Amino acid sequence: MKSDVDKILQGNQLAAARLIRLLEDGDPEGIQGLKAIYPYTGNALILGITGPPGAGKSTLLTHVITEFRKRNLRVGVVAVDPSSPISGGALLGDRLRMRQHTEDKGVFIRSMATRGHLGGLSKTTNETVLVLDAMGSDVIVIETVGVGQDEVDVAEAVHTTAVVSLPGMGDEIQAMKAGLLEIADIFVVNKADKPGVDDVVDQLRLMLDMRNEPDNQWKPPILKTIAVNGEGVTELVDAFMAHRSYLVESGNFDKCNVEREFQFFRNLVMEMAAGKIFDAMADLPAYNDLLANLKARKVDPYTAAETLTKGIECKI
Amino acid sequence: MKSDVDKILQGNQLAAARLIRLLEDGDPEGIQGLKAIYPYTGNALILGITGPPGAGKSTLLTHVITEFRKRNLRVGVVAVDPSSPISGGALLGDRLRMRQHTEDKGVFIRSMATRGHLGGLSKTTNETVLVLDAMGSDVIVIETVGVGQDEVDVAEAVHTTAVVSLPGMGDEIQAMKAGLLEIADIFVVNKADKPGVDDVVDQLRLMLDMRNEPDNQWKPPILKTIAVNGEGVTELVDAFMAHRSYLVESGNFDKCNVEREFQFFRNLVMEMAAGKIFDAMADLPAYNDLLANLKARKVDPYTAAETLTKGIECKI
Numbered sequence: 001m002k003s004d005v006d007k008i009l010q011g012n013q014l015a016a017a018r019l020i021r022l023l024e025d026g027d028p029e030g031i032q033g034l035k036a037i038y039p040y041t042g043n044a045l046i047l048g049i050t051g052p053p054g055a056g057k058s059t060l061l062t063h064v065i066t067e068f069r070k071r072n073l074r075v076g077v078v079a080v081d082p083s084s085p086i087s088g089g090a091l092l093g094d095r096l097r098m099r100q101h102t103e104d105k106g107v108f109i110r111s112m113a114t115r116g117h118l119g120g121l122s123k124t125t126n127e128t129v130l131v132l133d134a135m136g137s138d139v140i141v142i143e144t145v146g147v148g149q150d151e152v153d154v155a156e157a158v159h160t161t162a163v164v165s166l167p168g169m170g171d172e173i174q175a176m177k178a179g180l181l182e183i184a185d186i187f188v189v190n191k192a193d194k195p196g197v198d199d200v201v202d203q204l205r206l207m208l209d210m211r212n213e214p215d216n217q218w219k220p221p222i223l224k225t226i227a228v229n230g231e232g233v234t235e236l237v238d239a240f241m242a243h244r245s246y247l248v249e250s251g252n253f254d255k256c257n258v259e260r261e262f263q264f265f266r267n268l269v270m271e272m273a274a275g276k277i278f279d280a281m282a283d284l285p286a287y288n289d290l291l292a293n294l295k296a297r298k299v300d301p302y303t304a305a306e307t308l309t310k311g312i313e314c315k316i
Numbered sequence: 317m318k319s320d321v322d323k324i325l326q327g328n329q330l331a332a333a334r335l336i337r338l339l340e341d342g343d344p345e346g347i348q349g350l351k352a353i354y355p356y357t358g359n360a361l362i363l364g365i366t367g368p369p370g371a372g373k374s375t376l377l378t379h380v381i382t383e384f385r386k387r388n389l390r391v392g393v394v395a396v397d398p399s400s401p402i403s404g405g406a407l408l409g410d411r412l413r414m415r416q417h418t419e420d421k422g423v424f425i426r427s428m429a430t431r432g433h434l435g436g437l438s439k440t441t442n443e444t445v446l447v448l449d450a451m452g453s454d455v456i457v458i459e460t461v462g463v464g465q466d467e468v469d470v471a472e473a474v475h476t477t478a479v480v481s482l483p484g485m486g487d488e489i490q491a492m493k494a495g496l497l498e499i500a501d502i503f504v505v506n507k508a509d510k511p512g513v514d515d516v517v518d519q520l521r522l523m524l525d526m527r528n529e530p531d532n533q534w535k536p537p538i539l540k541t542i543a544v545n546g547e548g549v550t551e552l553v554d555a556f557m558a559h560r561s562y563l564v565e566s567g568n569f570d571k572c573n574v575e576r577e578f579q580f581f582r583n584l585v586m587e588m589a590a591g592k593i594f595d596a597m598a599d600l601p602a603y604n605d606l607l608a609n610l611k612a613r614k615v616d617p618y619t620a621a622e623t624l625t626k627g628i629e630c631k632i
Contacts, residue, residue, distance in 0.1 A: 258611050262610065262611075271586065272622065273625050274585055280630050313628070
């Protein structure tokens with residue numbers, strides 16, 4: 001493992017993939033590896049690209065990667081959308097398009113297909129991001145479908161979120177309003193050659209006007225792209241870099257890192273604490289009585305959990 | 317609140333909606349209400365209908381509700397899919413179709429649009445199901461989009477999962493394979509009037525053959541439906557009831573309830589334990605040193621969480 005850590009810090013993709021797999025499996029060796037690489041993380045710009053299935057996120061992403069590479073930046077990609085071609089799903093054409101990047105040593109793509117049987121999607125994604133960061137990625141892009149709460153949690157942990165919509169999505173935008181739109185730093189209207197593109201842009205602008213941010217805050221731009229031929233991608237990458245400058249200057253870049261790590265820490269505390277409690281209880285008759293009552297619906301889960309956690313004491 | 321509990325047990329929808337809202341807000345009064353209704357729960361058959369956006373789940377669901385009502389069963393619905401017309405999204409036509417049910421006292425529909433800012437989707441859904449159960453629902457249907465881990469968690473907690481696919485979905489089925497197909501008790505191929513329906517059925521059958529279950533186990537049927545005109549819905553509801561009989565006879569009905577409640581209990585323990593720990597720590601200098609080191613990346617989240625949870629002691 002020791003030598004694997006050195007290899008990861010030198011950008012070795014095989015060693016990185018091995019560590020990610022250990023972490024996905026909840027292997028203690030993986031946690032040792034993560035601890036070892038941790039001091040070398042915290043440098044990458046973490047981007048989220050999210051939007052409904054069919055918005056063309058993956059095609060857009062391949063062009064975004066190409067543009068980052070042109071600017072000589074190393075790119076890590078975490079694909080969280082299970083319907084994403086990057087995760088091994090859909091269209092052959094898309095997969096072929098991604099292949100150009102898989103042979104590029106400056107691009108490391110990882111799919112979260114084996115999602116969260118041990119601690120949920122956000123934990124696995126978080127750990128993967130740390131590995132990509134330690135490898136020396138300048139930019140890490142997380143592609144999510146933006147539907148589940150997990151995906152929203154992931155999006156909230158990134159520096160910059162681009163929300164992709166497409167023409168003819170009027171009603172869906174209404175549905176997205178509640179959750180996704182509020183976390184957007186950049187709006188992308190993809191398939192901008194399709195009719196109705198200006199309607200979507202107008203709707204988004206209207207919603208933005210209602211957000212009514214203070215003057216010194218970031219104003220999310222609304223960009224049009226045509227992912228299939230790469231139109232608008234340069235401007236999108238410019239917007240990512242502009243947002244990065246804004247974050248660094250306002251102190252929000254580090255603040256976002258600290259918040260993400262604290263959230264990760266908090267989740268680990270929850271998990272470890274519960275593990276300790278259930279281990280300590282396992283053989284106690286009182287605990288087994290409690291379980292029997294829970295099973296017989298003689299006690300409700302809230303009261304049972306209160307009973308169990310009442311006796312917790314902790315010192316540091 | 318006391319009188320609200322009585323009203324809920326009598327099936328009063330307004331009182332039920334009030335309790336659900338309190339629970340969504342994490343209001344202690346909500347938890348009191350849940351404790352009071354809890355002894356009256358555990359009777360409903362809980363169904364999950366899941367599948368990708370655009371598969372026609374909501375239209376199918378309106379017909380399924382009608383069929384349950386014909387059989388004189390009271391129905392509760394929890395719509396978890398944010399793109400669902402039931403959640404207030406999409407097409408007017410669908411919303412109108414649902415309206416026929418909103419005036420029926422035997423149907424109570426609740427959307428999880430305000431998802432999970434306090435404890436995640438599965439918690440809120442679980443609590444809502446308990447309220448619908450206490451109201452006397454014979455059947456509770458949870459509609460999910462089946463994309464995120466949260467949705468899979470929800471689906472795992474139901475008695476019966478119907479996975480909806482549609483013709484022309486070959487590649488998507490491949491992508492679904494890993495997660496959704498394994499949890500399906502019933503397969504529905506909707507839009508069965510569209511070309512390619514038999515290809516999907518064949519693919520599903522092939523996958524089922526590979527599952528290779530023991531003889532005494534439930535064999536998931538593959539049903540064709542045309543949601544827009546209700547074709548195949550009677551057979552689908554028959555399949556739901558057949559699966560219910562199988563579950564009851566095999567003892568799996570109660571086992572599933574126990575597992576769901578234990579999972580709910582476990583999550584509550586995690587949350588409460590972490591709350592207690594962080595409260596106890598808040599003013600300790602050693603804890604604040606730990607946080608400062610975490611912030612400065614001098615300690616990694618794993619080591620910090622281990623340090624914090626090392627001193628936990630619990631008795632019951």
